[in-house]
Amino acid sequence: MIGTSRLDRICEFCTMNVVEDEEHFITSCPLYSVNRANLYRELNNIGCENWINCNTTSEKLSYILQPVNIRSTKLVITYIKSCFETRKLHSHVTV
Numbered sequence: 001m002i003g004t005s006r007l008d009r010i011c012e013f014c015t016m017n018v019v020e021d022e023e024h025f026i027t028s029c030p031l032y033s034v035n036r037a038n039l040y041r042e043l044n045n046i047g048c049e050n051w052i053n054c055n056t057t058s059e060k061l062s063y064i065l066q067p068v069n070i071r072s073t074k075l076v077i078t079y080i081k082s083c084f085e086t087r088k089l090h091s092h093v094t095v
């Protein structure tokens, strides 16, 4: 989104009317709620349940972006890839 002011980057994939930044994309946007639920379930399955203790989206973002081991790193990568796939399916703009 070169040339677009940060405040103009309102997420066009949901109705929250917020800037589509990393935090929104990774922790909040309802478009990825299924992907996110899968990530949290998979993290639970490998014993990485501390995301539950994150009280804010910014804490969740830090937790997700700082995976504690190889398995959780792979889950996070899979999650982010799946979000981009979902985003592409819903995108009106060809990138």
Ligand SMILES: [Zn+2]
Pocket (backbone or CB within 6 Å): 011, 012, 013, 014, 015, 016, 020, 024, 028, 029, 030, 031
């Ligand atoms: Zn959104």
